[in-house]
Amino acid sequence: MTCRDALNQAMEEEMLRDQKVFIMGEEVARYNGAYKVTKGLMDKFGEDRVMDTPITEMGFAGLAVGAALAGLRPVCEFMTFNFAMQAIDQIVNSAGKTHYMSGGEVHCPVVFRGPNGAASGVAAQHSQDYSAWYGSVPGLKVVSPYSAEDCKGLLKAAIRDPNPVVFLENEMLYGHTFPWSQAAQADDFLLPIGKAKVEKEGSDVTIVAHSIMVDRSLDAAAELEKEGISAEVINLRSIRPLDIDTILKSVKKTNRLVTVEGGFPAFGVGSEICAQIVEGEGFDYLDAPVERLTGADVPTPYAAPLEALAFPDAPLISKAAKRALYRAQ
Structure with a gap:
């Protein structure tokens, strides 16, 4: 479908x-x-x-x-x-x-x-x-x-x-x-607004994304799996209300967090997730800094090569996950 x-x-x-x-x-x-x-x-x-x-x-x-x-x-x-x-x-x-x-x-x-x-x-x-x-x-x-x-x-x-x-x-x-x-x-199929979905379970690093960035995060998780890294991918589904509980539960398990979005870096969805995690009990479970992957801090370019560089892709997400695990080269 x-x-x-x-x-x-x-x-x-x-x-x-x-x-x-x-x-x-x-x-x-x-x-x-x-x-x-x-x-x-x-x-x-x-x-x-x-x-x-x-x-x-x-x-x-x-x-x-x-x-x-x-x-x-x-x-x-x-x-x-x-x-x-x-x-x-x-x-x-x-x-x-x-x-x-x-x-x-x-x-x-x-x-x-x-x-x-x-x-x-x-x-x-x-x-x-x-x-x-x-x-x-x-x-x-x-x-x-x-x-x-x-x-x-x-x-x-x-x-x-x-x-x-x-x-x-x-x-x-x-x-x-x-x-x-x-x-x-079914005609009565409903999903609750305000509840995220764990698209892929993992134990080493939590990757949180929404919209098309979930697709790229899942691609990154598949590549990380080949290197023995188990990434958990969370699909936010809802921006407001934000399901911080599902994210916190995952961070308690993996101790690492990467957020991925297509918006600008300043004052973004990833910024809010990071703030809520470090302001609460999630901070005590982090073994590495939270990393935000976002669109570039520029108006989106029209030229195709520049546009491709302006948004996170699977290789960039993989690299960030490795940095969280102190395995980046």
Whole structure:
């Protein structure tokens, strides 16, 4: 099952289950979505529930928030989260804070979804990872799926959640095929927001990642295995809430921690994980400094050779894991 098809299936099932669920965004209806994630949904549910919008992110994000405040459950697609910067006031202030400012009286069950982070050859303005941006905001839940099962189970949970959820997908994973369990095929398949998954168990070093960096971390773990190094790979799934307990449990076992992400190094997801580990009991279990692997601290280059150097890959992750074990050459 591909991530694209898993997302499509999640939305179809939730629209069949709840008449209040609808989709809106640029080209989501007649064009089947810029990345074909919403393919066929307009034909099944009509243009009342799958709606093309004008090219005005601030405008249609505001419509989505208003619909959610009125009791509907909109799924608002951004063609890329880079364009959602036009709508960040609606996401952070209107969606994220209304429940608190109403004294808990008004819920805002909206999902903002779309591709996030670097793709390939889309340059500086279309390559940013917004995980840490939205992850810092009280009132928002922030999800970053990796696999097809992540996409289906977490999107269904996000649509049913009474809170605003920022759902950060990855363009390069849309066509990636993943194993598809019997459980995932069920209409009631849900994954809890705020719970990480141990993708590979290990005993020597903990590698924590999210989105496409999980894929590269698993590749690195496979190479490390050939050298007798057992790496545990954790797929965060959720940025906010952050499942620090699963990370801490792993660090207590391996005594070493490497974080991997595609965002900028300053004030990132890895920075938050590192802070929470060293500020708590995790510090006493570390036998080496925590190392953060991130995107380069520059606007993402357009030139392919430079772009390849701007983000962590499996060899770099392997090298960091070896450094944690004092085995780097």
